[in-house]
Each structure stands twice: as C-alpha cells, then as structure tokens.
Amino acid sequence: MNSSALREGTARVLFSAAAAVSVVAVVLICLFLFVNGVPAMAEIGVPEFLLGAIWRPANGLYGIFPMIVGSIYVTVGAVIVGVPAGLLCAIFLSRFAGARMAMLLAPGVELLAGIPSVVYGFFGLIIMVPIIRGLAPGHGPSLLVAALLLGIMILPTVITVARNALDAVPRRYYEGALALGADHERAVFCVVVPAAASGLLAAVVLAVGRAIGETMAVIMVAGNQPVIPGSLLDGVRTLTANIALEMGYAAGLHREALVATGVVLFVLILLITLFLNAARKRGGR
Amino acid sequence: MKKLTRALALCVVLALGACALTGCAPSPGSSGGASAGGASSDASAPSGPISVYAREDGSGTRGAFIELFGIEQKDASGQKVDLTIPSAAITNSTAVMMTSVASDPNAIGYLSLGSLDDTVRALSIDGAEPTAANVKSGVYQIARPFNIVMTEDASPAARDLAAFIMSAEGQAIVEENGYVSVAEGDSYVPSGMEGKVVVAGSSSVTPVMEKLAEAYRAANPGMTVEVQQSDSTTGVNMALEGTCDIGMASRDLKDEEKGAGAQATVIAQDGIAVIVSQESSIDDLSTEQVMEIYTGAITNWDDLI
Numbered sequence: 001m002n003s004s005a006l007r008e009g010t011a012r013v014l015f016s017a018a019a020a021v022s023v024v025a026v027v028l029i030c031l032f033l034f035v036n037g038v039p040a041m042a043e044i045g046v047p048e049f050l051l052g053a054i055w056r057p058a059n060g061l062y063g064i065f066p067m068i069v070g071s072i073y074v075t076v077g078a079v080i081v082g083v084p085a086g087l088l089c090a091i092f093l094s095r096f097a098g099a100r101m102a103m104l105l106a107p108g109v110e111l112l113a114g115i116p117s118v119v120y121g122f123f124g125l126i127i128m129v130p131i132i133r134g135l136a137p138g139h140g141p142s143l144l145v146a147a148l149l150l151g152i153m154i155l156p157t158v159i160t161v162a163r164n165a166l167d168a169v170p171r172r173y174y175e176g177a178l179a180l181g182a183d184h185e186r187a188v189f190c191v192v193v194p195a196a197a198s199g200l201l202a203a204v205v206l207a208v209g210r211a212i213g214e215t216m217a218v219i220m221v222a223g224n225q226p227v228i229p230g231s232l233l234d235g236v237r238t239l240t241a242n243i244a245l246e247m248g249y250a251a252g253l254h255r256e257a258l259v260a261t262g263v264v265l266f267v268l269i270l271l272i273t274l275f276l277n278a279a280r281k282r283g284g285r
Numbered sequence: 286m287k288k289l290t291r292a293l294a295l296c297v298v299l300a301l302g303a304c305a306l307t308g309c310a311p312s313p314g315s316s317g318g319a320s321a322g323g324a325s326s327d328a329s330a331p332s333g334p335i336s337v338y339a340r341e342d343g344s345g346t347r348g349a350f351i352e353l354f355g356i357e358q359k360d361a362s363g364q365k366v367d368l369t370i371p372s373a374a375i376t377n378s379t380a381v382m383m384t385s386v387a388s389d390p391n392a393i394g395y396l397s398l399g400s401l402d403d404t405v406r407a408l409s410i411d412g413a414e415p416t417a418a419n420v421k422s423g424v425y426q427i428a429r430p431f432n433i434v435m436t437e438d439a440s441p442a443a444r445d446l447a448a449f450i451m452s453a454e455g456q457a458i459v460e461e462n463g464y465v466s467v468a469e470g471d472s473y474v475p476s477g478m479e480g481k482v483v484v485a486g487s488s489s490v491t492p493v494m495e496k497l498a499e500a501y502r503a504a505n506p507g508m509t510v511e512v513q514q515s516d517s518t519t520g521v522n523m524a525l526e527g528t529c530d531i532g533m534a535s536r537d538l539k540d541e542e543k544g545a546g547a548q549a550t551v552i553a554q555d556g557i558a559v560i561v562s563q564e565s566s567i568d569d570l571s572t573e574q575v576m577e578i579y580t581g582a583i584t585n586w587d588d589l590i
Contacts, residue, residue, distance in 0.1 A: 224375035234372070
C-alpha cells in the first residue's frame with residue numbers, strides 16, 4: 001500500500017516535471033526577450049525603432065522597418081510559391097494518387113522535410129542564384145530567390161498537414177457527393193476540400209510560421225541589405241537574418257536592439273499562432 | 286522492406302539528378318591562378334551594374350576594409366560613419382563571399398588574403414599585387430594585424446604558448462598558411478610544462494591558431510590547447526573576464542579594452558584581398574576606385590575606365 005502510493009507519487013512528480021519543461025522554457029524565453037528587449041525599445045523610441053528606415057548601429061540608428069517589410073515580403077512570396085503547389089500535391093496524394101504513386105511521393109516529401117536548412121541555403125546559393133543572375137544580369141541574391149527557396153522549404157509542412165486534414169474528411173461526404181451524381185473531381189474539389197478547409201488553413205498558417213522563422217537559408221541567398229526592396233530582384237533582409245548576422249559582434253544597445261528585434265518577431269509569430277487557434281475553433285464548430 | 290527499397294531507389298534517382306546538375310556547371314578554378322597576374326583568355330571586361338558584396342556590420346574583415354580604404358569617414362558632427370553602399374549584398378562568412386563572387390562576373394568583394402583560393406581572382410591595388418611578400422615589404426598596404434590578447438595575470442602555460450607563437454617555429458607556421466610573419470624569433474625550447482590553455486576569439490585568426498596549437502602540442506605532449514571560434518570582441522572580453530587564457534582579435538584593440546587591462550601582441554599580418562570573378566578581366570584598381578565603388582560613387586563597370 002505504502003510503496004504503491006510512493007510509486008504513484010514519484011510517477012506523478014516525474015510526469016509533471018516533464019510536462020513543465022516546455023512551459024518553463026516558453027516562460028523563460030518570453031522573460032528573457034521582454035526584459036532585455038523592451039528597455040532597448042524604450043531607449044531607442046518605439047516609433048523610431050519600428051518605423052525607422054535606417055539601420056546603422058555604429059551611429060545609433062536602429063530602424064527595423066526595412067526588416068519587418070522584408071520578412072513580410074519574403075513570407076508572402078514563399079506562400080505564393082509554396083502553398084498552391086503544396087495544397088494541390090496534398091489533394092493529389094490524398095484523393096487521386098494510386099498506392100504505388102503515393103508510396104513514391106510520400107517518402108520524397110518526408111526527405112524534403114529532413115534536409116537541413118543550411119543545405120537548402122547552399123543549394124540556393126550554388127544553383128538558384130546563378131540561374132536568376134543569368135535571367136536578370138546584375139542581380140543574384142534577391143527577394144525572388146529567397147521566396148522561391150522558402151516556397152520549396154515550406155512544401156513538406158503544407159503537404160503533410162493538408163494531407164492529414166483531407167484524409168480526415170469522413171468517407172460519407174465523398175460518397176454522398178457521388179450518389180448525388182458528382183464525378184470524382186467534382187466530389188473532391190467541391191465537397192471534400194471545403195470540408196477540410198480549417199485543416200488546410202492550419203497548413204497555410206503553419207507554413208507561414210516556418211517561412212517567417214527561417215534564418216540560415218535566407219541569409220545565404222537574400223543579399224541581406226537593410227533596405228526596403230524596390231523590386232523582386234533587389235536584396236532583402238529579414239528580421240531573423242538581422243539577428244543572426246550581427247549577434248556575434250553586438251554589444252550594449254546594439255545587442256539589446258537585436259533582442260528587441262526578436263521581440264517583434266516573437267509577437268508576429270504569436271499573432272500567427274492566435275490566428276491559427278481561432279481558425280481551428282471556427283472549423284471545429 | 287518494400288518501403289525501404291523504394292526509399293533507396295528514390296535516393297539513387299535524386300543523387301543521379303544532382304550529378305547531372307553539377308556536371309553542367311563550369312568547374313571552378315579551371316582557369317587562371319590565385320594571384321592577379323594576367324587575366325585568363327576567356328575573360329571579358331565586365332559591363333553593367335557592379336554587384337557589390339560586403340561582410341556584415343561588426344566583422345573584423347569589414348572593419349579593417351572600410352578603415353583601410355577610407356570608406357569609414359567622419360560626418361559633420363565628427364562621428365565615424367560606415368559609408369558602405371546600402372545596396373551592397375551582405376555575406377556572413379568568407380565561404381559565402383567567395384562562392385557569391387565566383388559565380389557573378391559583375392561582382393566585387395573582399396576577404397582575408399590567407400583564405401583566398403583560385404575560385405576567385407584577387408586584384409592588385411594601386412599596382413601592388415596582394416601577396417604575403419608584398420604585405421611584408423609594405424608594397425601592398427591593405428593589411429591588418431592579428432593579435433593575441435592576454436592580461437597581466439596570464440598563466441605561465443599561456444605565456445609559454447605565446448612564446449612559441451613568436452618563436453622561429455611559430456612564425457614559420459604563420460608564413461606557411463599564407464599570412465605574414467612579424468618577428469624573427471629565436472628557436473623555441475619546449476618547456477615540458479603540463480596543463481591546459483584555452484584560446485578564443487576571431488574566426489579569421491582561428492585557422493592559423495589551430496595549426497599553431499597543433500605544433501605546440503607536438504612539442505609539449507603534456508599540454509592541451511583548446512581553440513574556440515567566435516569573434517574578436519568576444520575573444521577580448523573573454524580574455525579580460527578570465528574565461529579564456531588567450532583572446533584572438535583580427536583588429537587593433539579599442540582604447541576601452543586597453544584600459545581594462547588587455548595587452549595585445551601582434552602575431553601576424555593579414556592582407557585583405559579585393560576579389561572579382563575569374564571571368565572578369567579587371568586586374569588593377571586604385572584605392573580611390575575601390576572607395577568609390579563601395580560608397581556608391583561608381584555603380585557601373587563601364588564608368589571605371
């Protein structure tokens with residue numbers, strides 16, 4: 001009796017400790033970000049920090065507006081490239097592909113997810129940048145390459161999540177559509193896909209999170225100029241790139257400004273997660 | 286089992302595809318040498334907009350480059366401003382710099398002379414070829430010091446390693462790795478000491494420091510040397526805090542660092558090479574032309590001649 005209560009208690013402590021790790025980590029990271037970042041923001045001045053167009057830490061100019069715009073541009077570009085391809089691929093895998101085809105494609109998608117981002121970056125640098133330069137001389141590392149590369153990188157996320165959502169649609173929806181006279185294509189696109197809409201939205205939002213947080217691959221192909229890009233072929237610097245490029249050297253206010261950049265990124269990602277949860281709830285109703 | 290074979294087959298297909306792709310690309314370094322002597326026969330004069338490549342803010346290489354070429358200028362209020370053109374693409378390492386410049390005929394970039402290889406071509410500056418010999422003789426003036434940093438209370442083991450670096454053997458290793466030796470020291474006598482030395486700092490100094498540490502360990506089997514790579518500022522701070530025994534810096538010490546008790550010893554000189562693609566026929570630029578390119582006064586190769 002006593003020993004079983006002891007075992008029970010130990011197990012309880014062990015499991016709650018394990019559960020607490022992730023919560024504690026999140027809380028500590030939040031604390032670190034805000035304690036270090038917010039005073040810097042206050043010192044620089046929130047409008048100057050968020051809307052300033054010039055980033056020149058050596059002279060006390062800390063405007064991250066170009067980086068905010070850069071992150072948004074790159075992410076939108078990646079979504080334009082990756083989401084249609086990913087969703088169509090998921091629909092194909094879920095509803096059209098034969099067993100053989102699916103067996104060939106699914107491991108391919110898994111492999112794509114397993115490639116480290118620095119390898120993607122190297123691929124972009126060696127293959128994609130010269131191709132873009134061949135098409136538009138004088139340019140190379142640019143918003144376009146970053147968006148294309150990130151578009152490829154978010155494919156596995158989009159495909160896996162969207163496929164799961166499509167597979168979860170009850171079989172009777174599809175059969176009901178067929179019974180009403182719809183053919184296979186019509187049943188899939190007009191019944192199954194709308195029924196999975198909230199799951200597909202989740203796939204897109206997760207992909208956005210992945211794209212906005214990507215660092216290494218983007219640094220290698222984006223050019224990293226802290227200037228708002230005027231065209232697709234101009235270089236761009238994202239929030240993540242800004243932190244990673246300069247963290248090693250920064251000291252004092254510069255360092256705190258980089259942490260504050262992290263705060264901005266964190267808030268952006270938080271908003272995306274909130275949006276995801278809201279979308280899921282709506283889907284659940 | 287079946288799934289495994291399929292996955293393997295897929296891997297083979299992917300690998301074949303990758304081989305086919307690389308087979309099409311021109312092999313780097315197939316023409317020309319590392320030095321700026323003579324353009325290769327298939328080179329053509331670059332024309333069109335200049336693609337300017339720079340390193341990230343705070344990099345020791347960038348700091349030395351902008352200082353040596355006068356790209357860092359004082360503004361009206363006396364503040365030093367880095368005037369590198371904002372549209373310059375920023376690369377975060379020597380490797381990315383070389384790869385980017387190698388594949389772009391309109392590119393210009395810069396890196397440490399010791400890291401130069403024949404995928405890119407180094408330019409003569411004001412007629413002086415960027416070679417270790419020219420840096421040593423002072424003909425090629427675009428050079429910066431590599432420093433090791435210690436404090437007053439450095440351990441005897443750390444001082445012994447420093448003595449080895451400055452000895453004839455240590456300086457020979459410096460030369461072998463493409464850097465410029467600074468001392469004609471006496472031959473090193475192994476101390477037979479036992480212990481551990483931690484060296485940390487600049488990523489530019491790290492490669493040569495690893496070679497030095499290796500030779501030092503061979504001479505003193507009882508010693509362990511740990512080389513940690515970060516950056517100049519971190520290296521100096523760690524030496525001051527006592528987290529490491531010797532800091533490495535690829536720049537001169539700042540006054541506040543000296544004030545805090547950091548003592549620097551120059552162990553080598555490193556040239557900074559201005560590089561272009563092998564396909565470019567540019568051989569020689571003046572200091573002023575480089576400055577104008579990097580500050581944006583010249584943005585087109587056609588305006589150079």
